[in-house]
Structure formats: C-alpha cells, structure tokens
Amino acid sequence: MSTQKSDATARREAGSIEENALRIDEEKARQLIDALNTDLAAAYVAYHQIKKHHWNVEGAEFRDLHVYLGEVAEDLELAADAFAERAQAMGGVPLSGGATFEEHAPVTPEDEDVYDIRTSLENDMEMFGEIIETMREHIGLAEDLGDYTTSELLREHLEPLEEHAHHFQHYLEDDTLVTEDAF
Secondary structure, three states: OOOOOOOOOOOOOOOOOOOOOOOOOHHHHHHHHHHHHHHHHHHHHHHHHHHHHHHHOOOOOHHHHHHHHHHHHHHHHHHHHHHHHHHHHOOOOOOOOHHHHHHHOOOOOOOOOOOOHHHHHHHHHHHHHHHHHHHHHHHHHHHHOOOHHHHHHHHHHHHHHHHHHHHHHHHOOOOOOOOHHHO
C-alpha cells in the first residue's frame, strides 16, 4: 500500500515554469526545459536498458562487458542528473518516474526478455544513435536561443555517448563476442 499523500498540495506542478535567476525568459526557458527533460528521459531509459544488459551478460567476454556496461550506466546517470539540475535551475520541474521517462523519451526500450549480448549491444547502439541525434538537435536549439551554458552542458555529455556508441560498434565486429559455435 502506498504511503504517498495524494491529497497534499503540490509545491510546484509538473510542467510549470517559475522565474529563474539565470534571466532566461519564460518562452525560451520552456523550450530548453522541454529539450532537457527529453534528454533526461532518454538517459534514464537508456540507463535501465544498459543495467539490464550489465546484469544479464554471459559468455566468454562476460567480465569485460559487465564492467564496461557498468561504466556506461554511470555516464548515463551523470548525464541525467546534469540535465535535471539544469532544467530546475531554469525554473522548470525535471521529469521523474519510469513511466514518465518512457512516455517522454525519444527512444523505446527493448522488452523485458533477455537476449544474447550481440543483440543487446545492437539494441544499445541503435538507442544511443537516436539519443545522439536528439542531443545534437538540442545543442543547436540552445545555441539558437542564446543559452550557451546548456549547449556546453549537452556537449559535455554527448561526447561520452558518442564514445560508447563507437565502443558498441567495436564489440560488434566479426572477431568479437565469441559464440558457442566457435567451441
């Protein structure tokens, strides 16, 4: 049974925007907060998919992939935190909750089943590609709106995502991820 109060008055409603100390006007802030919340949602959807693969990886390269996927998850969590804090600094309310993240993310997670690591990494690489494209669009938006701090923040977290997508590609080369047929 939930102990959360549903009859309590919210201090701030989701989707609301308050005046901010950054002097970003409300319309620009709204666009930037929406973009940051999209990136926040994408980061958490990707985080949960990566953690699923981290927990379930098996095979000859288990250890290296397990450790690496843990590092990827850490980078995603850092990015999500940065996006949420920037949205809040602009007077917005960062998204929260699994269903909310999935609803607002530009990507769709794989289902609950466990797949071989090659399929899992292919799914991760595809997801990261979509997130990278979205973040690049948001960098352009931030620059067009004159918010160079948000642009720089997004760039800072885009770089590791691109690096991880590149590493996924290397893991998926023909001479890696030994299959049972090789034994």
